Amino acid sequence: MSAALDHLRLMARNNAYANERLYEACCKLSQVEFEAERTNFFPSLLETLNHNWEVDRYYLDALTEGGEGLAVFEVPFLRDANDLAMAQAGLDRQLIAFCDGLRASDLEREIAQDRGAKGTVKETIAATLMHLFQHQIHHRGQAHAMLAGTSVAPPQLDEFFLNFERHPAAQRHIDTFSREENL
Template sequence: MSLALHFRKAARNNAWSNDRLLRACAELSDGEFLARRTSFFPSLHETLNHNLAVDLYYLDMLEEGGVGLAIFDGIRPLAAPELRTTQLASDRRLIAFCDAQDEALLSRLVPTDRGEDGMVPERVDDLLGHLFQHQIHHRGQAHAMLAGTRIAPPQLDEYFLAFDAGRRAADLTALGLEGPEALH
């Protein structure tokens, strides 16, 4: 499998996982979503809003939008239902970006705004790898926090294998996405 194909699949997995987790969080009351919990960020609200904010920052770099760190100035924390909608829009942008990549485009350098460290050129494939790892890292924390509520955390690792196709089919259809087996 090419790296470009892997990133196309990873972008869809990212959208699927985010949606499953945010659908579960939408079943919580506002108080439960905002409640203080033990993790890197002290609530589901802060953790999942952080994931969205970092997505928007990295999408700006990948798309060479030029906003850089200033993107954080315009981001406000969202409640679970609005967060789900906004995250899905961000995930669709990431899917579109990944769908447009090939091996040559993945190896190109894009400027990344690192504040006091200035503009640092980074490879697109490295930025995507970091972004997906960041998402997985914080989704895992949110998943653990959700386990401490009345809502059971959803399964998030039934995506890439053909064996799991039946487990993800309804979700992917609802999101208007195809599964990894449809990508070539």
């Protein structure tokens, strides 16, 4: 297996783990705290997490060549943290399956991305995945900071890669990678 593929497959699992931990915390918030205006790029946890969910749908559609393009954004916000958690977990499973199905030769294959008035652009699968993971990390960090101003403590999100401090939830995701590698 290639190091690049292994890295992307592990990043997909890290993404799922971090989202799972973040949503565990957000689901403990009252609806008022979840929707409360806070200082950040998006003005609430509700809006930040909906943005991540929307953008994940957009890039997963592009990666799988689903053909929806910008139409993926024509879905109302999910208002409840539990609903968002389930929706995000479903996308995270799809992203893991997508990464697990890749071959090394797929990484440089270009896929179309609908950019509206800017037209359709082509990007490689590898660049798109790296961007998607970075986007999630960026906005999860913002949500994490917003949680610090609530009644629920923000969880550790970086206990994934190192054995000595791996969170049990991370281990479940690592174990699925290890099982796939041994098939």
